[in-house]
Ligand code: SF4
């Protein structure tokens with residue numbers, strides 16, 4: 504089965520909980536210090552109209568992301584970043600199913616693993 508991660512970045516608050524969850528996950532103890540499977544990028548405030556400003560946060564999945572394979576093999580249903588995203592920005596699953604969800608809404612990106 505091919506897996507993917509659908510990111511509905513329209514609702515990403517930039518809270519970094521996904522990064523922290525990945526960093527402290529016990530099965531990721533071998534990751535290099537200071538690096539983990541996801542990094543949240545902030546575009547920075549920019550003006551989009553008279554007295555109207557916008558910003559974009561985007562979780563970027565790195566080559567360290569192993570889709571929490573060991574954690575899931577041990578019986579956890581979800582990768583830890585997905586579980587700890589309170590805004591429900593992250594959706595993990597079968598790539599083909601996520602591609603259908605991608606087509607249903609703008610301001611999303613789909614990572615294929
Ligand atoms: S799926 Fe697991 S390894 Fe990948 S970024 Fe999320 S917490 Fe880290």
Ligand code: SF4
Nearest residue numbers: 515516518519521588
């Ligand atoms: S993806 Fe979720 S946990 Fe990560 S920064 Fe965005 S809102 Fe926070």
